[in-house]
Amino acid sequence: MAKIRLENVTYTYSVGTPFEKRAVDGVSLEFEEGLLTGIMGHTGSGKSTLINMLNGLIKPDSGRVLLGGEDIWADKKKMRSVRFRVGLVMQYPEYQLFDETVRADIAFGPRNMGLDGDEIARRVSEAAKFAGVEEEWLDKSPFDLSGGQKRRVAVAGVMAMSPEVLVLDEPAAGLDPAGRESILSGIREYCRATGAAVIIVSHSMEDMAVFCDRVAVLADGKLCMYGTREEVFARRSELYMLGLGVPMITDIAHELLKLGVPIGEEIFTVGGVSDSLRRIISERRGNKGKGAD
Amino acid sequence: MHDFVLGQYFPGSSVIHRLDPRAKLILLIAFVAVTFVAHTAGAFILLAAVAALLMLLSGIPLKIYLRGMKPILYIVIFTTIINILLTSGDDLLFEFGFIHIYKEGIINAVLVILRLSLLVLGSGILLTYTTSPISLTDGLETLLSPLSKIHMPVHEFSMMMTIALRFIPTLVEETDKIMNAQKARGADFSSGGLISRAKALLPVVIPLFVSAFKRAEELATAMECRCYRGGEGRGRLHVLRYSGMDVVFFTGGALLIGAVIVINIFLPVYPF
Numbered sequence: 001m002a003k004i005r006l007e008n009v010t011y012t013y014s015v016g017t018p019f020e021k022r023a024v025d026g027v028s029l030e031f032e033e034g035l036l037t038g039i040m041g042h043t044g045s046g047k048s049t050l051i052n053m054l055n056g057l058i059k060p061d062s063g064r065v066l067l068g069g070e071d072i073w074a075d076k077k078k079m080r081s082v083r084f085r086v087g088l089v090m091q092y093p094e095y096q097l098f099d100e101t102v103r104a105d106i107a108f109g110p111r112n113m114g115l116d117g118d119e120i121a122r123r124v125s126e127a128a129k130f131a132g133v134e135e136e137w138l139d140k141s142p143f144d145l146s147g148g149q150k151r152r153v154a155v156a157g158v159m160a161m162s163p164e165v166l167v168l169d170e171p172a173a174g175l176d177p178a179g180r181e182s183i184l185s186g187i188r189e190y191c192r193a194t195g196a197a198v199i200i201v202s203h204s205m206e207d208m209a210v211f212c213d214r215v216a217v218l219a220d221g222k223l224c225m226y227g228t229r230e231e232v233f234a235r236r237s238e239l240y241m242l243g244l245g246v247p248m249i250t251d252i253a254h255e256l257l258k259l260g261v262p263i264g265e266e267i268f269t270v271g272g273v274s275d276s277l278r279r280i281i282s283e284r285r286g287n288k289g290k291g292a293d
Numbered sequence: 294m295h296d297f298v299l300g301q302y303f304p305g306s307s308v309i310h311r312l313d314p315r316a317k318l319i320l321l322i323a324f325v326a327v328t329f330v331a332h333t334a335g336a337f338i339l340l341a342a343v344a345a346l347l348m349l350l351s352g353i354p355l356k357i358y359l360r361g362m363k364p365i366l367y368i369v370i371f372t373t374i375i376n377i378l379l380t381s382g383d384d385l386l387f388e389f390g391f392i393h394i395y396k397e398g399i400i401n402a403v404l405v406i407l408r409l410s411l412l413v414l415g416s417g418i419l420l421t422y423t424t425s426p427i428s429l430t431d432g433l434e435t436l437l438s439p440l441s442k443i444h445m446p447v448h449e450f451s452m453m454m455t456i457a458l459r460f461i462p463t464l465v466e467e468t469d470k471i472m473n474a475q476k477a478r479g480a481d482f483s484s485g486g487l488i489s490r491a492k493a494l495l496p497v498v499i500p501l502f503v504s505a506f507k508r509a510e511e512l513a514t515a516m517e518c519r520c521y522r523g524g525e526g527r528g529r530l531h532v533l534r535y536s537g538m539d540v541v542f543f544t545g546g547a548l549l550i551g552a553v554i555v556i557n558i559f560l561p562v563y564p565f
Contacts, residue, residue: 018304057473080479088477095467096474098499108496112479143503157478 002030002066003197004054004086004165009063011049023049024060025221031165031197036188038208039201041218042243047201048091050218051167054199055086067165084113087163091170093154097142102133102153105142109161123160130190131156132182148179155183159190166190167199172207180204184211205247209233209268217244229268249273301421307352308538309423314432316539317419323546324415327553328408335556337407343549344411347418361417362410369406376402426458428531435533441524448524456512467504471497 011024024046031037041047052058053065056072056079065072072082087109090096099105103124110120128138131152137145142153155171171187172180184200188211191198202208208215208229215232217225219242225232233239233246236254245251253267261280266272304310309317331337348358382397420429434451441447472482475496482493 052473055477057476080481083477084479088474090470090474090477093474095504096471096496096500098496108475108480109478112481161478 003033003068005030005066006050006053007064007066009050009053009060009065011046011053011058011060013049023221024053026063027218027221027223028063029216029223029226031199032214033164033197034191034195035213036191036198036200036211037214037216038212039199039216039218040203040205040208040244045218046221047218048169049221051088051169051199051201054165054167055083055088057088084109084161085163086165086167087158087161089155089158089166089168089171091173092151093158094147094150096154097150097157100141101139102142102145103138105153106133106138106157106160109157113161120160123162124156127156127160130159130186130193132186148175151175151179152183152186155187162194163196164194165197165199167201169201170203171200172202172204180207187211205233205245206249206270209247209250210271217242230265233268302425303353303357303422304425305352305423307350307423309347309351309418311536311538312423312542313533313535313539314424314428315436315533316535316542317424318429318432318436320542320546321416321419323550324419325412327550328411328415330550331408331553331557332404333557333560334562335560336553337411339549339552339556340411344414344418348414351418351423353418353422357422358414358417361422362413365409365413369409372405372409373402376405427455430454430458431529431531431533446524448527452524460508463508464501464505468497468501471500 006027006029008026008028009024010022010026012020012022014020027046027050039047039050049058053060056065059073067082067085072079097105099108106124106127107120110123115123124138127133128135133149133152133156137149137153142150145153151171155168158166166187168187172183175183184207187198187200190196200207200212212229215225215227215229216223217232217239224242225235225238233250236246236251239246247268249270250267253263253273256263257267263273263280264276266276312320328340331340348355377394377398378392380395380398380401381393382395384396385393386396386399387394424432430451433454434447437445437447437451472480476482480493480496482490482497484490485493
């Protein structure tokens with residue numbers, strides 16, 4: 001079932017000035033529970049505007065945002081509770097940390113929800129686990145952590161509200177490969193464990209291929225592709241025309257398929273392709289061995 | 294907030310946009326002076342006509358100018374009332390209890406209204422709407438450069454101004470972003486009393502300060518890496534040069550001053 005749904009939403013910036021720009025143009029999308037959806041698109045394609053609509057930071061000029069079937073703009077007084085149900089992690093969220101300790105910073109959201117002390121403590125430690133925040137950081141000042149560590153704290157700060165929809169704008173941007181891997185796995189774990197609908201905006205095709213169940217592609221404010229990664233990455237030439245492309249490994253796998261190498265279906269991740277290549281290599285070696293006998 | 298800071302300059306390529314910023318500064322000073330010299334109906338009609346012509350040349354929609362006039366409305370109303378009530382003179386027009394209204398008061402009020410409107414229009418046309426902040430500080434620095442002979446740090450001041458102007462939009466954007474991030478975590482900025490509202494701003498102010506200081510440090514390092522050592526012996530990328538059009542406008546400005554003085558003397562018709 002769709003947790004949150006965008007119905008034909010449109011938004012234009014700076015109406016009536018020379019800077020007028022239509023950022024989102026008639027987009028309809030659904031995000032289902034327990035699924036990780038990736039949103040791809042060029043800089044300026046409307047991704048950020050779109051995700052700011054999901055928790056009511058931006059009100060669409062037309063169209064509706066339905067959370068659990070209810071229009072989030074129907075009752076403005078309920079907006080705060082909408083924000084607790086739709087957690088948003090902005091780009092470079094490490095710049096929003098402010099409290100004296102990491103623990104207090106992660107607890108900021110749950111505290112605003114008016115939860116009691118025990119529940120807050122439980123949520124903080126749960127969120128810290130998902131986001132990969134280590135126990136010994138909790139009593140440090142967030143300003144003493146490294147960039148990647150701060151990023152995890154910020155992600156934990158939103159997860160601690162236990163949102164049923166979790167939206168992350170480039171959660172892995174600027175992290176080293178190990179950091180990307182671990183933060184994205186944590187997000188996937190959160191998705192699977194809580195059944196939340198998770199939405200990730202990313203530029204990295206590789207990350208999308210590994211972590212996302214569904215992929216949506218935006219161009220010029222319009223939704224131009226949506227489907228499973230197999231469906232979306234199969235439209236290679238269109239993706240290249242949009243300046244996006246597909247994972248490098250998928251490109252190479254396609255070349256190999258053309259050459260008649262039976263590489264199989266799993267052509268979206270380095271792991272999948274290298275597994276089947278190893279299989280093929282060992283098969284051929286085996287054959288060669290037999291021939292020499 | 295966006296409209297206040299970013300909505301001021303209107304990019305364009307009109308004659309006014311392309312004037313040398315120094316020329317615009319000098320012309321604005323002249324225009325201000327001349328609005329204070331003017332005190333006859335003819336002079337004001339001439340100035341209004343000139344302002345209208347410049348507005349037309351600037352290619353900026355009239356409604357933008359009208360919007361720019363709105364903030365001075367209250368000042369105008371306030372000074373008008375003060376002028377009418379508190380100016381005394383010989384020609385009593387109206388008397389009621391302690392209220393005495395003299396003809397001179399009304400003259401003063403009308404003069405103030407006309408002058409203020411022309412001032413705001415003039416500075417809008419010549420500077421805020423048509424000159425980018427960077428070229429404005431450039432012009433200012435060049436105009437003030439003689440002062441560096443008497444050891445005034447003109448270049449440093451203008452560099453500070455440039456940096457401040459350059460970072461206003463960045464900081465506004467950042468404030469917006471941090472506010473949104475904290476709102477997403479349920480921060481509430483719009484309810485409660487004064488103290489609780491101020492407290493609610495802490496989660497915005499702290500990260501903002503931290504990043505502003507970080508930015509300042511990074512910028513200073515970047516400038517040092519490129520061997521910035523202040524104004525001494527420093528060349529410039531855009532050397533300001535007066536063009537033919539600047540000369541035309543200077544001549545126009547001189548003629549306008551002359552015309553206003555002549556009208557003041559020879560056509561003493563008063564505006565009411």
